[in-house]
Amino acid sequence: MRSFLRTAHKYLSLAFGLLWLLQAATGVLLVFRGELDDTLLPGPNHPLEPATFGAAVTRMAAERAPATLIFILASEGSRNRFDLLFEDPDGRTRTVRVDGEGRLVADRPRDHDYPAPGLFQTALDLHESLLSGQRGMWFVGVSGLLLLSNLVAGLIIAWPARGQAWRRVLLPGTAGSLPASLFKWHRALGLMLAAFGIVIAVTGVLQEYPVDDWMGVQRPEPPPRTSSLPAAVPFGDALTTALSRHPGAPIAIVEMPGTDHPWYRIRVREDGESRRVFGWTSVLVDAQDGSVLLDRKASELATNAKIYNSFYSIHTGEFFGLGGRIVVLAAGLWLATMCVLGFMLWWTRRKARATVRSPQIRMATTK
Incomplete structure (x- = not known):
């Protein structure tokens, strides 16, 4: 069994290692992307x-017609900045970042003309x-499912045999040949953080598929209806109405x-929610008469919705606060290190085998 797992582990790593390295590198970059992005963007930063x-x-x-404003998103780095998402008739979107008084901070494409x-x-977008x-x-x-299977296989392969000292496995030292040292450290690091890698891989895979549909998660909605009339209630009035229901909630x-x-769906974040920025407390304000059609706190959502909403925050570490985000950052660096060590181990072993075979081949050809 272990022989099969070793072979599968090696060839899966060789086939997908570069992709996993890219996922790890972009994941590390994204852990604190909100704070970094807003810090690197000069400009106004007035409160809402x-x-x-x-x-x-x-x-x-x-002013931006025929482009349509479809969403307003909180900036993940500053409580005083927001992203306005405009969709062009061709389906492309642009992000216009403004501060709490609507003053322009940045205007750039969102899903095209990379790296603009x-x-x-x-x-x-690379990561997702x-x-x-x-x-x-x-x-x-x-690829995430394959990574998950590879992490589990690696954990089984690396698990110490009965009677083998864990201290010796987890603190291997640097004695021995280069391939031996690489193997020992690859094994030790794998045992140290594989559990965190598995959790992050599982919750990452769950972001790529319509798991909310499979779990029967439904957004809070009023009775279905349609309207071709333009909004009669200004956005500012609808926003004031929603925020009055949840004072202080961003x-x-x-x-x-x-x-x-035909309503404004305004989500805010209340204390106690697992998401750092994108809370799930929702207020729906009628766009024709300004009445509140629905006001649902995140704590009142169904259990399946709460479970689904936790997947992303666990994947990013937000679920556990700043400490959780630091752990996710460390896990991303760990995965990148494991990819590099694994490749170096394969390469050095390959060279060593080639060095052993070369004299044998020369001797065979001279006989």
């Missing part, structure tokens, strides 16, 4: 003024879909009204 912000957003939406969207957005949309997400999901995501959902 709902009326001023709403008026600026409405004006900007009118910026280092962190490009890294995110290899810049290839839905097909890329499915492929990344498959904006997470705003979904603008559409034909099939």
